[in-house]
Amino acid sequence: MIRTVNLTKRYGKFLAVNQLNLHIEQGSVFGFVGPNGAGKSTTMSILATLMEPTSGHAYVGGFDVTKDPDKVRQLIGYMPDFFGVYDNLTAVEYLDFYAGAYDIPKEKRPALIQDLLELVNLSMKADAYVDTLSRGMKQRLGLARCLVHDPQVLILDEPASGLDPRARIEMKDILKELKAMGKTIIISSHILPELAEMCDTIGIIEQGQLIALAPVDQIASRVAGHRVLRVKLLERAQEAYDQVHYLEHVTNADVQENTLLIHYTGDEAGQVALLSKLVQNGLPVLSFAEEAGNLEEVFLTVTKGVGS
Amino acid sequence: MQKYLGFQVMNPVLVKEFRGRMRTIKTPLLLAIYLLVVGGITFGYMYLRYSNQVFFRPGESKELFLILSVLQLILIGFVAPGLTAGTISGERERQTLNILLTTHLSPTKIVLSKLVSSLAFIGLLVFATLPVYAIVFLYGGISPGQLVGVFVTYLVSMLLFGSLGMFCSAWFKRTGVSTVLAYGLSLFLLGGTAILTLFLSEYISMYQYRTYGSHVGFPEIFYFAALNPVMNLVSVFEPSVVMLGQSNGTSAAQAIPIQPTLYYALVYVPVSALLLFFSVRMVSPVKKKLFRKAAR
């Protein structure tokens, strides 16, 4: 449904998106994860026909975003990371305006708008002026706005950012509902766990490059059995690294000053063996702690080398 | 046809603009101030002029009509760019333009709707001053042809100044910058062109005295003078204005090569169209190539 081929965008000399290749199946939910400034919004603007790529191509539903923008616009509902609302319009008028902008006949609008407001839990705010709504409500109204022309594809740029936990949960529930409706969704966030439970595929982007891409269910089990062992040494951390990095169940190891971080997928007995090996070799182990893996770190380890 | 023009009589942008405009206190306030200025100056002038006279002379009513018309034109020159200079940049600043561009509304439709809604409002302002006109018209001395001339000049000027503001608004990201530039340009059109034309006229006269020892005249000055909205409007009543005494021996009326109002429209309607064309291009995120590049 969505495909990018060597998509590249430069702002002057600055490379914001670098040779991005994505493929998103119809009906699937793609989570686009990366730190601020990674190029997520840029990619999504290009997909939403709001920006021309410097090179490469992007297709939505088989249509090229620069050659057939009108066809693409028909297919997509786009929610930017930051958007404003018009003051002196009520929620109903706001949606009515966009319904008109999508050429939806007047007589169909009232029922449609009522359904949309219900979907995003804003029925009670139907006649409230949009500039009086809370941020969470505005965000949900924006989502309803994306849906007025019943698009097949939703491009949602950080829809949950800036929301309080309760509003986040509400947003997540609505998105799950949309997923159940069979929409193809590309959704971005700078926080991975936020997306993990509702996406089919996760792609991680950093400095404009896709560094990891994997189906969520395929890695979920591996993520579950994944631990990070933090071994603090007095000295000779590098030596410790040499001793463990090749062991079975050690997926990755990292030296940070006098600390050795071991990504470990084995059982507890193996963990004991690992520790005793270090001690027996005379390494000055100061402490040995197990921490739940940072999902992002874990994800990167598990999918190492997929994107490149 | 409508489809090709990218425009419908009542499209959603227009509906929303009208709705929004009629909901703020700004609209009646602006209307009231406008009427106060136009009415106040007109009636003030009438009072000062006629309070100690027993009867009116039609010629003097013509003078009043002229003053009223010029005043209104200058107000159009300031209100029109002021209204349009914030339209596109305002949507940008409000972060609503991007969303609008992903809908079925084409950039052409967006730009034209914004223009029409602004012009409709100026139309309302001008329409609201009709009673003032009617009173002045009652005194006589004005032909219906002159009245048509005045309103055609108004229409073209509204389009011109409106497009000018629209262009600035599409060009600059900030409404502040756009407004300042739009006012600067309309000030130049209203005043600057007049000053330049006068300088040009003076220079040519001087040059002719020096070379030929006499003043031969330079009827072509019309093409410059008639570009100034105020001079053009005044020429509806006093045709000699646009000749600046450069008639080349013949009378001013004979020397005028083309009906000034017509000339005004022939120049400024295409100029406005061009300004709007570039506005639309600047608003379009994915530009259609003007000239398709040869395939490489």
Ligand SMILES: Nc1ncnc2c1ncn2[C@@H]1O[C@H](COP(=O)(O)OP(=O)(O)O)[C@@H](O)[C@H]1O
């Ligand atoms: N209009 C622009 N001009 C110049 N640089 C830009 C522009 N928009 C974004 N950038 C830069 O491009 C990079 C990617 O931005 P963005 O796509 O917004 O990242 P993200 O959405 O992942 O946070 C950032 O470093 C940002 O500073």
Ligand SMILES: [Mg+2]
């Ligand atoms: Mg972003």
